[in-house]
Amino acid sequence: MEATTDKRISSTWILILTSLGFFMSMMDSMIVTTASTAIRTDFHISVNTLQWALNAYNITIGAVLLVGVSLGERIGRRRIYNIGIFIFTLGSVFCALSSNINVLIVARIIEGIGASVMTPMSMAILTHALPASERGKALGIWSGIGGLALIVGPSLGGLIVAKLTWQWIFWINVPIGLVAIYLSKRILPESTGNSDKIGLLDSLLVIFASAGIIWSLSEITAASSKVISALVGILSLVLGIWFIVRQKNESKPMIPLKYFRSKVFTGGNVATFLLYAAMYGVVFFLPQFLQVVGRADSLTAGLEILPWTGTLVVVAPFAGKAVDKFGEKLIATLGLILQGIGYLLLSILVTEQSSYLIMIIPLALAGIGLSMAGPALQKSVLGAVDPTSIGKASGIYNVFRLMGGALGTTISVIVFYRFGNTIDVSSFTNGFRAAMMCAGLMSLMGILFSFWVKDNN
Template sequence: MTGQVIKTRWVLGLTSLGFFMAMMDAMIVTTASTAIRTDFQISVKSLQWALNAYNITIAAVLLVGVALGERWGRRRLYNLGLLIFTIGSVFCAMATTLDWLIVARIVEGLGASVMTPMSMAILTSTLPVEQHGRALGIWSGVGGLALIVGPSLGGLIVARLTWQWIFWINVPIGLLALALSWLYLPESHGKVEPINLLDHGLIIIASAGLIWTLSAATSQLDLSQFSSVLLIGLASLGSGIWFICRQAKEKMPMIPLSFFQERAFTGGNLATACLYAAMYGVVFFLPQFLQLNGHANALTAGLELLPWTGTLVIVAPFSGRAVDQFGERWLAMLGLVFQGLGYWLIALFVHKNYGWLVLPLMLAGVGLSMAGPALQKAVLGAVPRVAIGKASGIYNIFRLLGGALGTTLAVIVFYQFHGSDFTTGFQATMLATGAISLLGLVGAKKLKQN
């Protein structure tokens, strides 16, 4: 085996590992949610922040992480992300209150926000152009594997140990990955752009503040509390408007508004937000439903999700070729319809035994596996090649903020309909998430077709 082949395998393996860890941590918590809620004696509404804090942080900090990596060195920032992620995992495992856990999840999110884009940048800058397609396919496949393994592994850990071990497991893996990355990953730099701290502060306030306001507004508030929530909501909205106005005037904007003049870019990102809003809303509640109403333990609940998540292995490899043959629009629209229909069928069969849910779960999984690659290709293909990195960051922001907003909306619907019955609330939530998925058709119609 030649030295070049060995180097390629180390680069591919280590960058894929970082991406896998970042994706895994978003999914492994799902089957541990019931155990965390029971341990901390908290409501479903409070629990959502253990998931949202991670995703919002990644979305808000992702672009500044990309800018720092281009300036300071991609390997250096990738390793810093691994270190912060590992430290955050220790804090999560040691958490004794929900507030502590949320802060620790924010720390994890800070690390993960640079692990994903830097791993992709290191991979593409190191390998020859002719190897990019195959390497990125493997890299994406490893990240997708986290969607399959995460819930099942989380269930296994909770069933055999305690929920804290879903975070402790990150520590030895993170430290090993950090040591090997220093040894085997090459350093590289990219185009240096100015870092505007004000813009990044504004987008963090706007994204986190608006989602928090939406969640808090559904609580039973007295007049003084309502005033505080309204004030935070208006401040967040103002921050978002200010951010957009600044982007329109800046010579080197963090999010170029000119991108959104392209119909495929705007439509693809909006459809992406709907696709993942629906998915994250379901992944937050479905494991709880299987455990509380199906009387499954955490491990069984994780395995019962496999008809949904496992379709990625079968469908995703064919999605790229199908997009080339049939066009992005039709594959994205069909995927959104399949996902929405699958969720509605789950709502229909909610009082049946688990066997009735297998085909709807598979249908929803096929939809996600079809629409995801089609929308990503549509967004990245709508901008000049030199802008693909920034477009990828914007795509991921829509994906993650869509997921956080979807979780919040799912919780709102659940509390409006659940009464004293979890199943009734879950059924309403599945109907709502199915509708959100179909709402993505509005954006998908703007995509190009062959």
């Protein structure tokens, strides 16, 4: 009986410590959103520049993720997990000490390097450490805690900014990170996977191509010299093509291109890209709109987002069951439609004089849609490959998700400035409505690719 109790305690601690890393990584992409207005005011910067406080983090995670996964599989998952938490914590210190936006962006890149391994390694450690009979429930709890970060992040960020200063959204990571490293080293088991050699050139190509393409898109509308932005974009595309050619010719590629011969795998990933491109554009602008136009303080803005983010915890468990019962294609398509309709309604209904109440139903519809499409597309992508390839397929899925978020934010900023600006409330509202229209259309575009999805039941 005592041995069984000790085993249960050990399993509980493994779940807590792996979920903590995932929670920290997810929350830091969200907690900045309600602090964005305070950061923009403090540093006297434009929305175009502010986007990099969010984009630098997401781009870095997406670009470095596959490299981090390979390192963990080769030299130890727990070791890389703890190194990731340490780098993330160090980056948080630099973020809190940032004196200008450029320093903050560099610090967010450091945070992103650490976060890039926290999510995949925590999932791998949890999956490897627990018996098959406990994995399903544990992974469900792990996913739920990650989803909880989407709810807690904006609200907690708003509370911290309202009561303290925006720098404290980063300081809180420090004690949590140090405790997590200490306990993980003592409690979490070590494990390894395949020992494929990590290609330095491939790693550099995917990092610079990803960051360069998004940077050039965001700068080409604002830069004094559009030639430089265009040249960087072209060079980044060349690097991306070079990376793809190398992957095609390598025996053990970082991204096996054979996966993309499957319409199910390709469609699921592209639909995921568009799903999160739409979502992150809204994540970036919604808190700013609530504060600039709605005149809410940071805490109130964080709470007003809850009809959108709160649906993730309420709907996600039912969405998972619905996917099992009705299939991935139907639930993914319906989810993309609902998210798109929600954002389009925001674009149509919101004015500079309108009440916040008019936003509640559109936000809830969009949240329900995201809660449905997310797990459906993930199951479709992972079900399109054989079981031995799930690790790499999961990494590719997350790269599409994160890159979609980064590119979606950039496109939304471009659209915002095309139709509005930050000069006054009326201009901000015009830009916000255009950005919401763009987000809605991106979500609806995903339907074209969700039709490629095949049910794996």
